[in-house]
Amino acid sequence: MPGFELWGADERKEVNDVLETGILMRYGFDGPRKGIWKAKELEQAICTTFGSTYAQLTSSGTSALTTALAALGIGAGDEVIMPTFTFVASFEAVLSVGAIPVLVDVDDTLTLNPEAVKAALTHKTKCIMPVHMCGSMADLDALKQICDERDLVLLEDACQAIGGTYKGKKLGTIGHAGTFSFDFVKTITCGEGGVVMTNDEEVYTKCDGYTDHGHDHLGVDRGADLHPFVGYNYRISELHAAVGLAQIKRLNEFLAIQKKNHGQLKAILSQVPEVTYRSIPDPQGDSCTFLSWFLPTEEITKAVVEELKAQGILAGNFYWYNNNWHYISKWDHLKNVQFLNGQSKEITDRLKLYSEETYPESDAIMSRCISTSISLLWTDEQIKEKGDKLVAAIRKVLANQTANV
Numbered sequence: 001m002p003g004f005e006l007w008g009a010d011e012r013k014e015v016n017d018v019l020e021t022g023i024l025m026r027y028g029f030d031g032p033r034k035g036i037w038k039a040k041e042l043e044q045a046i047c048t049t050f051g052s053t054y055a056q057l058t059s060s061g062t063s064a065l066t067t068a069l070a071a072l073g074i075g076a077g078d079e080v081i082m083p084t085f086t087f088v089a090s091f092e093a094v095l096s097v098g099a100i101p102v103l104v105d106v107d108d109t110l111t112l113n114p115e116a117v118k119a120a121l122t123h124k125t126k127c128i129m130p131v132h133m134c135g136s137m138a139d140l141d142a143l144k145q146i147c148d149e150r151d152l153v154l155l156e157d158a159c160q161a162i163g164g165t166y167k168g169k170k171l172g173t174i175g176h177a178g179t180f181s182f183d184f185v186k187t188i189t190c191g192e193g194g195v196v197m198t199n200d201e202e203v204y205t206k207c208d209g210y211t212d213h214g215h216d217h218l219g220v221d222r223g224a225d226l227h228p229f230v231g232y233n234y235r236i237s238e239l240h241a242a243v244g245l246a247q248i249k250r251l252n253e254f255l256a257i258q259k260k261n262h263g264q265l266k267a268i269l270s271q272v273p274e275v276t277y278r279s280i281p282d283p284q285g286d287s288c289t290f291l292s293w294f295l296p297t298e299e300i301t302k303a304v305v306e307e308l309k310a311q312g313i314l315a316g317n318f319y320w321y322n323n324n325w326h327y328i329s330k331w332d333h334l335k336n337v338q339f340l341n342g343q344s345k346e347i348t349d350r351l352k353l354y355s356e357e358t359y360p361e362s363d364a365i366m367s368r369c370i371s372t373s374i375s376l377l378w379t380d381e382q383i384k385e386k387g388d389k390l391v392a393a394i395r396k397v398l399a400n401q402t403a404n405v
């Protein structure tokens with residue numbers, strides 16, 4: 001999964017270019033920066049690599065989502081449909097623009113169930129935000145159709161699916177806007193960073209200003225810029241952008257290794273007929289950061305997790321159902337409306353409902369799912385050893401189950 005595993009000379013060289021001039025900021029200082037514009041260069045590389053017309057770098061994936069939502073006009077009182085299985089940043093961003101996160105079931109794609117999305121639509125729905133979790137994609141045709149019919153905004157949280165594709169197009173470039181995160185554990189990293197991609201010039205111009213205090217960036221004198229709207233500081237630094245610039249040049253290398261390792265591990269795991277896999281709307285487009293697999297029941301899955309733990313080989317295998325970051329069952333701070341400051345009545349009223357709501361369809365998927373993260377560093381021998389140990393642990397649990405019946 002993570003590009004940081006292959007940190008090396010290219011990253012050091014790009015960072016060093018910035019250290020030589022000492023101009024750590026992405027705007028201004030035209031003379032002293034001696035032609036070094038890492039953020040601009042990375043935005044250009046993102047457009048070329050992913051086929052997006054525009055790209056706006058930000059300080060994080062979370063601020064990229066916030067920026068995209070604001071630029072798309074999502075704000076107070078608007079409902080944003082998002083999945084019950086995602087990283088907490090997805091709802092943080094929605095809340096940060098004053099909008100209301102509406103949590104909706106996932107299906108065995110581990111992403112938004114389009115039927116559940118339809119059932120959650122109200123007159124306040126403004127945006128559908130699929131999250132392409134664990135390297136693979138939501139059913140974008142189905143979601144796009146709902147958006148087209150209802151005149152809704154489609155915002156892709158592609159933070160975990162850098163380099164994945166859907167029917168030949170790169171994930172993150174298919175909706176009205178899409179985001180990547182370049183935090184430390186993502187497919188390519190800046191250390192910290194993110195990007196909004198869009199093909200809409202107006203949305204891009206808004207992102208550009210929003211991430212830099214509303215500056216219009218039209219003149220040559222930063223101090224004389226006009227401020228057509230209120231913005232914030234979600235800028236990336238030149239040092240972070242420099243790391244990303246080295247990493248994006250290696251993306252194809254990372255993806256090829258992921259695919260190879262993913263394929264080898266899947267071949268070993270497939271010796272167990274009881275193991276099944278997530279559905280992938282376009283199997284060609286899986287970025288293969290994780291291998292996500294299912295066992296027949298929650299009980300068996302929990303027993304396998306315990307067995308892996310007992311053998312000291314759980315690391316790298318994620319049981320999201322019990323993990324306190326990624327699945328709704330553990331988002332108590334959200335459900336208990338624990339904020340440091342006052343929130344609108346509309347938001348608090350809606351969030352309070354979540355403590356009473358249940359998600360049996362999501363539970364039925366997530367309670368049986370384990371995702372194994374794919375390392376870029378594994379040797380063929382290590383994959384075989386890991387795979388064989390996984391298979392042995394699963395077989396042991398399955399044999400116990402049969403014996404107990």
Ligand SMILES: *Cc1c(COP(=O)(O)O)cnc(C)c1O
Pocket residue numbers: 060061062063086087089090131133157159160181182183193194
């Ligand atoms: C990592 C991530 C984010 C946020 O990215 P940060 O750069 O860590 O702020 C948003 N959504 C998903 C699905 C993520 O995995």
